[in-house]
Amino acid sequence: MAAAAAESRYNMDKTALFKITYGLYLAAVEYEGERCGCIINTASQATDTPCRILVTMQKRNHTTELVMRKKSMTVSALAISCPTEVIRHFGFQSGRDTDKFADTAYRTDGEGNPYIAEHVTAYYSCRVMQSIDLDTHMLFICDVEEAENLSAEAALTYGDYRAAKNGRVSEMPVESEKKTVKKYVCPICHYVYDGDIPFEDLPDSYVCPICKQPKSIFQMIEE
Amino acid sequence: MAAAAAESRYNMDKTALFKITYGLYLAAVEYEGERCGCIINTASQATDTPCRILVTMQKRNHTTELVMRKKSMTVSALAISCPTEVIRHFGFQSGRDTDKFADTAYRTDGEGNPYIAEHVTAYYSCRVMQSIDLDTHMLFICDVEEAENLSAEAALTYGDYRAAKNGRVSEMPVESEKKTVKKYVCPICHYVYDGDIPFEDLPDSYVCPICKQPKSIFQMIEE
Numbered sequence: 001m002a003a004a005a006a007e008s009r010y011n012m013d014k015t016a017l018f019k020i021t022y023g024l025y026l027a028a029v030e031y032e033g034e035r036c037g038c039i040i041n042t043a044s045q046a047t048d049t050p051c052r053i054l055v056t057m058q059k060r061n062h063t064t065e066l067v068m069r070k071k072s073m074t075v076s077a078l079a080i081s082c083p084t085e086v087i088r089h090f091g092f093q094s095g096r097d098t099d100k101f102a103d104t105a106y107r108t109d110g111e112g113n114p115y116i117a118e119h120v121t122a123y124y125s126c127r128v129m130q131s132i133d134l135d136t137h138m139l140f141i142c143d144v145e146e147a148e149n150l151s152a153e154a155a156l157t158y159g160d161y162r163a164a165k166n167g168r169v170s171e172m173p174v175e176s177e178k179k180t181v182k183k184y185v186c187p188i189c190h191y192v193y194d195g196d197i198p199f200e201d202l203p204d205s206y207v208c209p210i211c212k213q214p215k216s217i218f219q220m221i222e223e
Numbered sequence: 224m225a226a227a228a229a230e231s232r233y234n235m236d237k238t239a240l241f242k243i244t245y246g247l248y249l250a251a252v253e254y255e256g257e258r259c260g261c262i263i264n265t266a267s268q269a270t271d272t273p274c275r276i277l278v279t280m281q282k283r284n285h286t287t288e289l290v291m292r293k294k295s296m297t298v299s300a301l302a303i304s305c306p307t308e309v310i311r312h313f314g315f316q317s318g319r320d321t322d323k324f325a326d327t328a329y330r331t332d333g334e335g336n337p338y339i340a341e342h343v344t345a346y347y348s349c350r351v352m353q354s355i356d357l358d359t360h361m362l363f364i365c366d367v368e369e370a371e372n373l374s375a376e377a378a379l380t381y382g383d384y385r386a387a388k389n390g391r392v393s394e395m396p397v398e399s400e401k402k403t404v405k406k407y408v409c410p411i412c413h414y415v416y417d418g419d420i421p422f423e424d425l426p427d428s429y430v431c432p433i434c435k436q437p438k439s440i441f442q443m444i445e446e
Contacts, residue, residue, distance in 0.1 A: 047279075
């Protein structure tokens with residue numbers, strides 16, 4: 001990848017970062033009557049005593065803005081059976097335009113932050129102890145104040161999601177043109193755009209449905 | 224879990240944290256002629272521009288001490304075919320007592336930090352830009368300065384490793400006593416001890432082979 005290599009005097013293949021393993025989570029918050037949630041993939045446990053997790057979220061996300069004000073949120077691990085529709089519902093639209101919880105059954109934690117009890121395998125109620133500005137993203141270091149297993153199911157990984165998505169695509173009627181359609185990948189969360197509209201024809205306002213990166217940073221995949 | 228619940232006025236089941244998905248990585252460093260590496264599970268990409276990853280490491284690890292001095296390290300994603308022996312070699316002993324790279328073929332990055340080219344699917348050369356003290360652990364916010372795919376293989380997840388380990392155990396001769404043997408889990412990285420020596424009989428100096436937590440924090444699993 002010549003473009004990526006130019007960024008460093010050393011060997012720099014950003015596709016190598018795709019090898020980092022992620023789960024898939026729903027982060028959600030209620031702030032002054034407004035509820036908002038979005039799909040994220042970077043949550044990890046940092047320490048056990050106190051029980052602390054790290055959450056990285058795109059700054060431009062409306063959920064992130066509300067979390068910065070509220071200083072708390074829920075993080076829920078999606079279950080392996082979680083339908084794509086749930087991911088689309090929370091990941092493919094902005095909370096600025098719609099109340100994603102309006103037609104969704106949810107419960108609230110001790111801080112009034114929502115979490116959905118269906119399609120998730122566990123939730124964590126998180127208090128933000130430290131916020132670190134990483135330019136495009138905020139890193140929240142959180143104390144976990146509540147945690148509960150909501151099902152015995154395994155957690156959905158981003159790899160599972162990608163494989164399922166690819167499976168769905170391969171079930172579609174084979175078109176001879178399909179071979180020449182170029183896929184584009186979001187370099188931050190590895191979401192692969194392979195919709196029917198050619199990527200080039202998507203509006204400039206298109207953002208990654210998972211991590212909200214702008215269209216401009218997507219990278220073409222040669223296949 | 225009564226013990227865990229006592230820590231919070233809310234519902235706190237720490238086993239819910241097991242649902243967080245992790246990869247499995249080898250972190251390594253060379254500092255003033257000393258090489259050291261250890262197995263870690265919390266590496267995640269934080270931002271794309273600049274290309275930045277988060278790495279959390281147990282403070283007591285010798286590798287962590289050297290990284291704090293050197294301010295750089297390699298992080299390698301283990302390949303799905305990585306033999307358990309490699310994980311044992313880098314995870315089950317301390318670099319204070321032995322040079323883990325002595326009989327291991329390795330290359331070095333631009334900073335002289337080692338990485339093994341076999342059994343890993345990609346490596347990242349990381350410069351520590353910020354270190355955050357999380358009591359038992361250090362959180363390193365790193366710029367990625369080199370990155371390379373070393374094989375086309377998928378990355379090993381901690382779930383794969385645990386499943387493989389459980390598989391190996393189930394292939395052992397069934398003992399009638401086996402049913403009553405209690406397993407213990409490391410609450411930070413979810414490593415499950417199910418060795419032949421009863422956990423209670425392990426020395427007090429026993430530490431989690433993956434994340435180096437002390438024996439005292441392991442939690443018994445009722446089965």
